[in-house]
Structures are given as C-alpha cells and as structure tokens.
Amino acid sequence: MYFLAIPFYNLSMGTTDKKKLRLHLNPFQVIIISFVVLILLGATLLVLPVSCKDRVATPFNQCLFTSVSAVCVTGLVVVDTATHWSAFGQAVILLLIQIGGLGVITSFAALMLLFGGKFSLFQKTAMQEATSAQKMGGIVRLTIFILITTFAAETVGACALMGVFVPQYGGRGVWMAIFHSVSAFCNAGFDIMGTDAARFASMTGYVGDPLLNITLMTLIFVGGIGFPTIYDIGKNKCRFSRFNLQTKIVLITSAVITLAPALYFFFAEFAEMPVGERILASLFAAVTPRTAGFNTVDLNAMSSVGKTLTIVLMLVGGSPGSTAGGIKTTTFALLFACAFSVFRKRKDTHVLHRRISDDTVKTASALFLLYLFLFLTGGTIISLTEGLPLDQCLFETASAVGTVGLTLGITPALGIISQIVLMLLMFVGRVGGLTLLYSVLSNGNKNISKLPQGNLAIG
Secondary structure (H helix, E strand, O other): OHHHHHHHHOOOOOHHHHHHHHOOOOHHHHHHHHHHHHHHHHHHHHOOHHHEOOOOOOOHHHHHHHHHHHHOOOOOOOOOHHHHEOHHHHHHHHHHHHHHHHOHHHHHHHHHHHOOOOOOHHHHHHHHHHHOOOOOOOHHHHHHHHHHHHHHHHHHHHHHHHHHHHHHHOOHHHHHHHHHHHHHHOOOOOOOOOOOOOOOOOOHHHOOOHHHHHHHHHHHHHHHHOHHHHHHHHHOOOOHHHOOHHHHHHHHHHHHHHHHHHHHHHHHHOOOOOHHHHHHHHHHHHHOOOOOOOOOOOHHHOOHHHHHHHHHHHHHOOOOOOOOOOOOHHHHHHHHHHHHHHHOOOOOEEEOOEEEOHHHHHHHHHHHHHHHHHHHHHHHHHHHHHOOOHHHHHHHHHHHHOOOOOOOOOHHHOOHHHHHHHHHHHHHHHHOHHHHHHHHOOOOOOOOOOOOOOOOOOO
C-alpha cells in the first residue's frame, strides 16, 4: 500500500521528507509489503459471514489460506470454492486472483495511470522489479501493455467459455466463464465446479470437451510465457530471428517441456482413453503444471512416474514477467546450458550463440537450489507432522512453491502447522525467492576485498 500512497505525499510532504521516508524501504521490500497487506485484507473480507454461503464466519486460518492461495495465484484450497463461498466470497477471491496475477505493484500502477498520476524513479524501479523488465526505459508503456493484454485475453477467454457453461448453467454460466477465464490466464487454478456431491471436482467432467480444453490451455500458456515475451512477439511481428534472447529461450523451452511430457502422458498414462480425449487429456496434463492448477483427470490414478514428471513441471513453472510461478523456464534452460558447457569444457556458458554472464549463471544456480531446498524441506515437515507418505507431501509442496494448485487431495485435511508451511511456500513462490532474500539481506559486503583462492576436487 506504500506504493499507492506515495503520490498523495506530494500534496503534504516536502522533497526532504519523502527522501527520508524512502530510505526505509527498497523496491524489493515494497513488493513484499504490498503482497502481505493485500493478503491480510483479503482474509479479513473472507472471514465476514457474507462471504460464506451459510452466512457464518469462516475460521480465520481457512480464510488466510484461501487469501494467500488467491493472491499468490496458486489454487490450493482447504474448502471447496464453489460450495463454501457465497457469490460475494467468490468475487473477493476473483479480485485477489486478478491483482495477484497482474502483481500488486502493477495493479496499483494501473490505478495511478487511471487517475493521471506521475511515476517517480523509485516507483519505476519497483515496477521494473515487479514485471521482470530487463530495463527501466519504457516501463510505463510496458505496464499499459500488460493491462491491455490481460483484459483482452480474459475477455476473449470468457466469451469462449460461455459457449461451454451458458448452455449447461444458464445465467450462472456467464459468471463461471468469467471466473475461470481470469483464473486460467492468471495461472491461479481456482475453480467453481464443485458440488455438494462432488467437491474439489475441478474440470474432470470436461476431459473430452475441445472448446473448454483448448480455451483454458491457451489462456494458461499465454499467461505463463510472460508479458515481456508477448510484447517482443507483438513488436517484431512473430519474426523469430528478430526476437531477443529471452523470448527465444522462453518459446523453445516452453515448447519442449510441453510437447515432450504430452507425448509421455499420451502413450503411458492415458492409453485406455478414446483417441480424442487422450490427446486433450495429454496436452492438458502437460500444460496445467505450468502453473495453472486445473485438472481434467484424476491425479491419484497416475503412475508414480507420471506424478514425478508433474512435480518436475510444477517446479519449472512459467516464464519471467508472467502470471506463473516456479523457477522459470529461463532458469531451467540456463542450468542445462551451463551443464552442457561444462561437459564441452567451455569456460563460458553459451545459449543460442550468445555468452551468458557468470553472475546470471550463479543467480540461476542459487535460485534452483533455493526452490529445491524449500520443496524438500516443506515436504519433509508435512510428512513428519501429518504422518503421510513423503511422495504425497512432496507433490503438495511442489504445487505450493511453484504456485500451481494441483493436489492429490490431502491439502484440505492438513493441520495448522502444515497449512502454514504451504502458505509460506506459496508466498515465496509468488514474490520470488530472490526478491525475498534481497529485501532482507544487506549489500554492505559488495566491495569486500578478495579472499585467497582455494581449490576443490569436483566429481
């Protein structure tokens, strides 16, 4: 909220006062605080009796978990969204998803643009970090592009989904189409398909529906490749040779980690389905871990290999500057490129005829190890606390830290400690592990003198 409040200080504070105020927060801390405030605000609204269908106050821990999951566009839930929350509660969840998907900073920037506010250098720096833009120049133009792209994609998606839901649900189908379009584009995975007889159903009743499957997969994919990538594609008119390096890596990696798993699912997991359903189910199972959280098949029916592959896809996630979480496709690709360079005994890491700086490689390695540590530690804690098999718990923690929302069905039955673990993982997964570390670690050792070099045997 600090970010939104800055313009109003211009009316009552001098330049010196504003500079003093800003010294207390860096852009990373602004991002963290903005998400925390939004989560608490969302939980407060959800705890109101009007948010529940039974018109009773929902326990605060359930409201907080739902708010964290919505703001962090994850989709893990402890109560069924369709049967527990009222229309008001669902609207609150949808608003949290929309703000969380765009990014709290970007959403506040949209309000400033609407009211004609001007951005300071500090605010543009926060916007740059929030959108993963490579440079600050043109950050306002990129923000406007993000807003237009988001609402255009969600509108087209909602219109397409009305063709699925309106014939079946009548007027309520309009709300269902809007809700699932926003949830899919923001890679949130929240759904309102559950009934009293079949809660947490997700999209399992539509495994063979081409319109729903293709619409949701398109929304998930577009929302997950990142706004900088979409902007670059539009700017260069789909001419691949003119795309910048990040766009090329995102597109190639996204294609590989979608098509390869889809082929596995087609031949190994869904062999008993009719061919049409089999194709749709295989593609959907490969796309949704990137990090949408919808499912059209029973995940518990998958083999251990299928579940493990899904975990890997959830940890990879989407791309920088997108609505998705995970370590990101660029990090995944860079780690492979680094390993390949080592195998070739090259001093530098090369990707698509470009040399990648050592700092970037070190950052990618650190990010991967951080997510791996959180994923394994969280799963171990939940397994020990709940007495559940470790593989089931690791599936949930991968879903949480990757902000996916896929589940094997154990999340609603977890205790408070395990819920806290998942909430922390969702929060870190959405704001970014490095953002969180940069917000608390000092840069005071930046100019430290070099220590004596030591040598280690590797391998």
